[in-house]
Structures are given as C-alpha cells and as structure tokens.
Amino acid sequence: MESLLDDIQSVLYSAEDIRRRVKELGAELSSWYRDEVPLVVGILKGASYFLADLTREMPIPLEIDYMVVSSYGTSTRSSGVVRILKDLDYDISGRHVLLVEDIIDTGLTLRYLVDILARRNPKSLKIVTLLDKPARRKVDLVPDLVGFTAPDEFLVGYGLDYAERYRNLPFVGILKSRVYAEQR
Numbered sequence: 001m002e003s004l005l006d007d008i009q010s011v012l013y014s015a016e017d018i019r020r021r022v023k024e025l026g027a028e029l030s031s032w033y034r035d036e037v038p039l040v041v042g043i044l045k046g047a048s049y050f051l052a053d054l055t056r057e058m059p060i061p062l063e064i065d066y067m068v069v070s071s072y073g074t075s076t077r078s079s080g081v082v083r084i085l086k087d088l089d090y091d092i093s094g095r096h097v098l099l100v101e102d103i104i105d106t107g108l109t110l111r112y113l114v115d116i117l118a119r120r121n122p123k124s125l126k127i128v129t130l131l132d133k134p135a136r137r138k139v140d141l142v143p144d145l146v147g148f149t150a151p152d153e154f155l156v157g158y159g160l161d162y163a164e165r166y167r168n169l170p171f172v173g174i175l176k177s178r179v180y181a182e183q184r
C-alpha cells in the first residue's frame, strides 16, 4: 500500500505541537474579540483544518465564511497570479474580520486579498496564520498572530498540499525534494 509517510523527510510540528499551539491562539483571539462578534474567514483550501480546530478553541460568538483562492496550482512556487474561485457570502462593511491562513510564504496571496477586502470597509481586518515563512517574503505583509515561524522548506500536512495531496496528514512535515524535483 502506498503511504504518504514515505514522502516525508521529517516531521516539523507534530499533531500534539499543533494542538497545543492552536489552543493558545484560540485563547488569545477570544480575548481580542471579547466584545465583538468577528467574521472568521478561512482561506481555502489550506486553512480548512486550522480554522476547524481554531474556532473550537474560541468559546465566543463568531460567524464563519470562506474564500477559495489559489496561486500555487501544482507547483512548489507561487504563480504570482491569485485567482479568487469563490468570494465571501457576506458583506463585511462595518464588521470585524479575521482572516485565517495555513501559511504565509511570499505573501502574494494575502497582500492581494487584504487590498481587496480593505476596500470593502471592514471595521477591522486582522490576520492569523498557523505558519509564517518570513525568509521567502516578496511583498510587505505582517500577520497579527502566528502559530509557528517556519524554516525555508516546502511543507505539507494539516491542510498544506503539494499538487492537492498530503493535506490530510495530521502533522506538518517537510516534503522530500525528490517528490517535486523542482528548483525552489
């Protein structure tokens, strides 16, 4: 039987590391939005596992919406072209909006989204990301809250994919470079 584990060089953040850190992030965000009802926006597909776990660590009233965006396609490098495949269902004007991402790498995806969403006049717009890879940043983008500052490696698992696979690994791991055989 083929196993995803054969393609993993090493586990960077275990399921337990993630669970512990997500609990802390949830507590922090719950105190930020203590007197508000934030609209929590997951950037799919990558943020699906993180948003599901994070919001269950936030025992406050909140609403959830999703955007589907893609810029990596089947490559390990950002195409630089961000495509919105599904926009928000809700109007965000006057709302406190929390964008939830799995990873910020070049920053191109969120820079593009933040610029679009800011024009819709939210009351506030904040970013939480499970992983931040500042070494590869191409545009100025600083998240408000970060789970882990990650090394410059191509990561998979807990929502992160390579060519749509590996999202279902329960941990975040470094993908063996022989799997993608591209220069990064």
Ligand SMILES: O=P(O)(O)OC[C@H]1O[C@H](OP(=O)(O)OP(=O)(O)O)[C@H](O)[C@@H]1O
Pocket (backbone or CB within 6 Å): 043, 044, 045, 046, 047, 069, 070, 071, 072, 073, 078, 101, 102, 103, 104, 105, 106, 107, 108, 109, 110, 160, 161
């Ligand atoms: O900072 P950047 O270099 O823009 O990279 C980060 C973005 O790339 C990934 O999405 P992807 O386009 O792979 O879509 P996916 O979430 O469906 O995997 C990830 O989920 C972020 O949205």
Ligand code: HPA
Pocket (backbone or CB within 6 Å): 072, 103, 104, 105, 106, 153, 154, 155, 156, 160, 161, 162
């Ligand atoms: O390291 C990564 N892994 C998966 N998807 C990504 N999108 C940006 N960086 C990454």
Ligand SMILES: [Mg+2]
Pocket (backbone or CB within 6 Å): 046, 072, 073, 160, 161, 162
């Ligand atoms: Mg992807």
